[in-house]
Amino acid sequence: MHMMIGDFLARRLTEMGLRHIFGVPGDFNLSFLEQINARDDLAFIGNTNELNASYAADGYARTSGLSGVITTWGVGDMSAIGGLAGSYAERLPIVHITGLPPLYAVESRALLHHTLADGGYGNIGRCMAEFTVAQTRLTPENAVTEIDRVLQACWRERRPVHIQLPSDITHLEIEVPQTPLVLAEPTGDSRQVARAVEQIVAKLNAAKAPVLLIDAEADRYGIAAELAALSEKCGIPYASLLPGKAILDETGAFYLGGYAGAASLPHVREAVEGSDCLIGIGARFTDTSSGFFTDQIPTESYIDLRAHDLSIGREPIVAAPMKAVVQGVLSQVKAVSRPAPHKPAQAPIEAAQPDEALTxxxxxxxxxxxxxxxxxxxxxxxxxxxxxxxxxxxxxxxxxxxxxxxxxxxxxxxxxxxxxxxxxxxxxxxxxxxxxxxxxxxxxxxxxxxxxxxxxxxxxxxxxxxxxxxxxxxxxxxxxxxxxxxxxxxxxxxxxxxxxxxxxxxxxxxxxxxxxxxxxxxxxxxxxxxxxxxxxxxxxxxxxxxxxxxxxxxxxxxxxx
Known part of the structure; x- marks a missing residue:
């Protein structure tokens, strides 16, 4: 089947689950925006500037799973890059599409507006490569394979990607597959997953004081429900790092509180650092998450689950994705009944007098x-x-x-x-x-x-x-x-x-x-x-x-x- 390149890109975005895409119009992206406007399953949402558009896309991804932002070449891209860098740091899947000048102008090194007027068209891509996990410049020859490659990387890594769409190719027809884009989660090596699950289950079954330490990847990779079920099945208390706040129920009996090294409440720090089986879920001990590096995580009893691999103590295990491992552990670990952790009573709220200045x-x-x-x-x-x-x-x-x-x-x-x-x-x-x-x-x-x-x-x-x-x-x-x-x-x-x-x-x-x-x-x-x-x-x-x-x-x- 044949489709215009811009229509195929928009189709792939909707197959990913995208319903809205943010941005600011500019002459190099208008031809693509016309194609979006012709659809009833994808809406362009205009913003007041490109930085705000990238922030809006970030917020959308946090409640809808993924997002997209459209800018125009050069000035629009550089305005948006701070927001995209934030999405990279916070691990959010954002598809950034920039309207590149016409391909013939790029190839002839034309001195166009929104450029440095030096004939170079590689500078934006080099900048974006620092804050995205995949980048591409589309042509009629590579559009089908490159669009799918980059969108798959965006979902697999839960981080931004960068697509350059020349303004003169959006309405060119190419042959495209009829099959929809499928965002498959990496399954890893089944032997590595089984090996990791076996070791973690053995450690959990033997543990006296296990703890789950939740970070943002528990949300990004969609395993909050499995972690909650694991906590309930085995009576495992859980704490959160700052980016992992409220991913698991904070009103639950087994919620300890937020962990931030020496800045933690005493009972939270004692439980986390004293655990004989501490399982970190994508945990990153940044300055703010660790109380400025005052965390004292027990290395030998620490299980560090990451997006695509893990470490058990000092032993790395590659090709063992977080989701597959957590699901395996949940199915194989034996149920344990443990009392809920003791948490100090909250201090009563001191009622302020109505005429007191707000503090x-x-x-x-x-x-x-x-x-x-x-x-x-x-x-x-x-x-x-x-x-x-x-x-x-x-x-x-x-x-x-x-x-x-x-x-x-x-x-x-x-x-x-x-x-x-x-x-x-x-x-x-x-x-x-x-x-x-x-x-x-x-x-x-x-x-x-x-x-x-x-x-x-x-x-x-x-x-x-x-x-x-x-x-x-x-x-x-x-x-x-x-x-x-x-x-x-x-x-x-x-x-x-x-x-x-x-x-x-x-x-x-x-x-x-x-x-x-x-x-x-x-x-x-x-x-x-x-x-x-x-x-x-x-x-x-x-x-x-x-x-x-x-x-x-x-x-x-x-x-x-």
């Missing part, structure tokens, strides 16, 4: 009560993510943050993508004033598409996370003060948006009560003191300063001992 101490316990099952909760880097990391999220909730890449401003566009992919779920975003000023334009896209998130904007007059690290009173951490609650009217005068400015504990209570019955979007500005911060963020700031600036480097006065 982080009063805010977050009340926010925890406001959550409900199946919420999608999004935490921006800084105060919000730090505070949310310490809360217990309800059953069925999804937590979205960027703890590895940590780009401020990421979460507002990510909210747009996530809610577009899961429109029936309630979305709550917690973002700071400094962060929202980077990407606030995407609020117009949210309102344009009639989405109804609840956005809590923490206004503490600048970059609080940076103040906690260094420069408590320095002007470089200050920002302009906006009238934030007027922004919805600026971006979409016809949208129905509840806006409030909250400065006291009493106003917070009234606002949360009103939100329970509210059926439209909401933007709630929470005014907090400039140097107020969650206690965990204060400790984090000192740890970062100690790590970054050396023994004789500058410190905040409050950090000096």
């Amino acid at each position: 982080h101490k009063a805010l977050w316990p009340r926010i925890e009560q406001f959550f409900r099952p199946d919420d999608v909760i999004i935490g921006e880097a800084g105060s919000s993510h730090t505070a949310l990391s310490g809360l217990t999220l309800p059953k069925g909730s999804t937590y979205i943050a960027q703890p590895v890449w940590g780009a401020i401003g990421y979460t507002l566009p990510a909210l747009f993508g996530s809610q577009l992919g899961q429109i029936s779920r309630r979305h709550l975003l917690f973002i700071g004033d400094g962060s929202i000023q980077l990407t606030v334009q995407e609020l117009s896209s949210i309102l344009r598409h009639k989405l109804k998130p609840i956005i809590f904007l923490i206004n503490n007059q600048g970059y609080t996370v940076e103040r906690m690290i260094l420069g408590e009173h320095s002007a470089y951490n200050d920002i302009a003060q906006w009238r934030y609650t007027e922004l919805p009217g600026v971006f979409n005068a016809e949208a129905t948006v509840m806006t409030r400015v909250v400065e006291t504990a009493g106003q917070l209570e009234e606002t949360l009560s009103a939100l329970h019955a509210h059926e439209h979007a909401a933007l709630i500005e929470l005014k907090l003191p400039t140097l107020d911060a969650p206690e965990a963020l204060k400790k984090f700031g000192k740890a970062v300063a100690d790590y970054d600036y050396g023994l004789f480097g500058p410190r905040n006065a409050s950090q000096r001992s």
Whole structure:
């Protein structure tokens, strides 16, 4: 059968399961956008800039499994690359398609706009190769094989890929297969999988204090249900690293809490580091996930499951994919009844007086009560993510943050993508004033598409996370003060948006009560003191300063001992 190249690429995207693709139009991608517009199974979603488009694609992938973003050559690609790098770091499958100038212009080294005017067309691909797992420049001769190769790599590795689509070949017809694209999971070598399963089952059966340590790959490779079943079958407690938050039920009896080395609660650290059979699920001990490398993981009793291979103690086993191994262990391990781990009782919430100024101490316990099952909760880097990391999220909730890449401003566009992919779920975003000023334009896209998130904007007059690290009173951490609650009217005068400015504990209570019955979007500005911060963020700031600036480097006065 024959199809136009652009139509075949769009068909393959839909066969992957893609329903929306984000981006910004430009002259070199318009011919492909016309082909997308002609379809009823794939919608192009325009963004306010390419960086926001890549963030939106990232958010979409977190709730829908995979995503795509379209840019135009050069200027569009370089705008999007920061978001794609974040998706690479956080392990998310994003198909990046760039509209390349006409193939004849590329081959003749034409000095075109959106280039460096040096006749070179290899620079974008070289840049993208650093942040994608596969790249290609399509031609009529290679399109069929290259499209499938790159899309398979995107799914197999759960990381971005880069496709260059010349603008003059989208409407050329080529012979294509009739069979649909099948995204098969690697099965590995059955002998290696069996060997790994046998050893892990033996260690679990003999263990007195096994623990599962969950990271993001448990979600990316779709094994959360199997891990929950393994915990239940064998009475195995589980903890999570920061990127793995809420992948398994945090209200479950066997949930220990978050693990971050010395920054962990004592009972969590004792259970994880004292385990005689600790199974890490794609665990990466980054600075923030390890309490700045204070983790003390027992090497000999540690089983490190990775996407396609694993290690048991010091022994590597290749060609043993995580999913196949976990499924094998679940089917073969013997059931064990263990008591649920003891967890210290939570301290009672101190009721604030209605006229008391709002503080982080009063805010977050009340926010925890406001959550409900199946919420999608999004935490921006800084105060919000730090505070949310310490809360217990309800059953069925999804937590979205960027703890590895940590780009401020990421979460507002990510909210747009996530809610577009899961429109029936309630979305709550917690973002700071400094962060929202980077990407606030995407609020117009949210309102344009009639989405109804609840956005809590923490206004503490600048970059609080940076103040906690260094420069408590320095002007470089200050920002302009906006009238934030007027922004919805600026971006979409016809949208129905509840806006409030909250400065006291009493106003917070009234606002949360009103939100329970509210059926439209909401933007709630929470005014907090400039140097107020969650206690965990204060400790984090000192740890970062100690790590970054050396023994004789500058410190905040409050950090000096």
